[in-house]
Amino acid sequence: xxxxxxxxxxxxxxxxxxxxxxxSKRVGYKQDPQTKEIKVTNIPSGIFTFEENVKxxxxxxxxPSWPLDGRxxxxxxxxxxxxxYRQKDIDGFSKTVLDSMKGTVYTDDxxxxxxxxxxxxxxxxxxxxxxxxxxxxxxxxxxxxxLFDSEPWMDxxxxx
Numbered sequence: 336x337x338x339x340x341x342x343x344x345x346x347x348x349x350x351x352x353x354x355x356x357x358x359s360k361r362v363g364y365k366q367d368p369q370t371k372e373i374k375v376t377n378i379p380s381g382i383f384t385f386e387e388n389v390k391x392x393x394x395x396x397x398x399p400s401w402p403l404d405g406r407x408x409x410x411x412x413x414x415x416x417x418x419x420y421r422q423k424d425i426d427g428f429s430k431t432v433l434d435s436m437k438g439t440v441y442t443d444d445x446x447x448x449x450x451x452x453x454x455x456x457x458x459x460x461x462x463x464x465x466x467x468x469x470x471x472x473x474x475x476x477x478x479x480x481x482l483f484d485s486e487p488w489m490d491x492x493x494x495x
Contacts, residue, residue: 338392346410346467348398348440352389353463357413358382359427360434382431389435403441403470408449409433410467420456428454432466440468 341349358381366373393401411432415423429452433444441447448471457463 340396343467346469348468351463351465354461356462357428357431357464358385359423360430386435390439393439401440406448406471407441407446408469408471409447410451412465413454414457414463415454416462417456425452425454
């Protein structure tokens with residue numbers, strides 16, 4: 336995981352992680368026929384490691400305004416391998432990313448009033464994801480511009 340911080344004219348905070356797969360937060364549930372209690376049947380591998388790695392990076396590079404309060408707009412761009420592209424659900428990886436920032440970037444993901452998630456297949460054979468966060472004041476922020484005008488993940492000076 337090789338993270339980078341960026342500046343953006345619209346988003347208050349923007350960061351990216353290169354060569355990183357986002358595990359889906361999709362969890363299986365099963366109801367016990369006797370007690371009717373619902374139990375978790377499986378937690379996908381890699382969830383806790385991924386969340387800890389993101390949290391560690393964010394804690395090592397904190398912004399003075401963190402944790403953010405109030406209403407937030409979050410944009411997530413996820414570049415996946417071709418083999419993963421049609422198999423991974425956008426909601427599963429979005430939940431993983433949102434949970435990894437909880438307690439560091441913002442207090443709770445309940446603050447996220449607008450979420451823009453975008454997945455696309457990698458042209459380079461490498462994974463990347465970017466997160467943009469904007470504090471929403473009044474009714475602003477409902478127009479969501481792209482995180483980038485070009486494709487920085489194609490620039491070898493950025494991705495290493």
